[in-house]
Amino acid sequence: MSRVRIGRLGRPHALSGGLKFRSEAPEALLSQDRVYLEGVGWRAVERVEALAGGLVVHFVGVTGREAAEQLSGRDVFVEAASLPEPEDGWYYFQLVGLPVRLGGEAWGEVVDVFDSGAQDVLVIKKGARRFMVPLQAPYVEVADGEVRIQEPPEGLLD
Structure with missing residues (x-):
């Protein structure tokens, strides 16, 4: 089975051993037993x-702030098969590696996705260059295992 990163543990919360959980898809943690x-x-x-x-997660056996501090800053992974269906249609990790087509022609590949605070952003590699493209833009579509870009604003992909 393959593990995928779903977030990162933040600072301890209160004194009982809970930790803040930071993630682009916090709902992924809600269905996990481990x-x-x-x-x-x-x-x-x-x-x-x-x-x-956000969320606060409590682990079995972590009963105080000092024990929680030992876990702070660690990446959190789950088995990909254990994830619920994503609320927005996909998880970031599912977009990495997808081919990108520009106007119907093969153009590049998604190498990263991140949340800029205002919107999700695709990092697309074409040759030695990398381009950042807003995922929510009306000219971007994710379908049939690829990312399609139609009529982007002038200068976006120059």
Whole structure:
């Protein structure tokens, strides 16, 4: 099975051993009984709580702030098959590696996706160059295992 990164543990929250969870897709954590923590291995999830602007995760056996501090900053992974259907149609990791077509012609490949705060951004590699393209733009479509760009604004891909 393949593991995929779903987020990162932030600072401890309160004194009971909870940690803030940062992710582009926080819903991915809600259905997990266990997660893989970078450098630690598999840990059982005791509970997940909503927090203004995010989530707090509690792990079995992590009962105090000091124990939580040892886990802070670690990447969180899950088995790809255990993920629920994404709310927006896809997870970022599913877009990486997709071919990009510009006006119907092969043009490049998605090498990264990130949340800029205002919108999701595709990082597309064409030869030695990389281009950043807003994913929500009306001229970008993800379908049939590829990214299609039709009539981008002048200068975006120069």
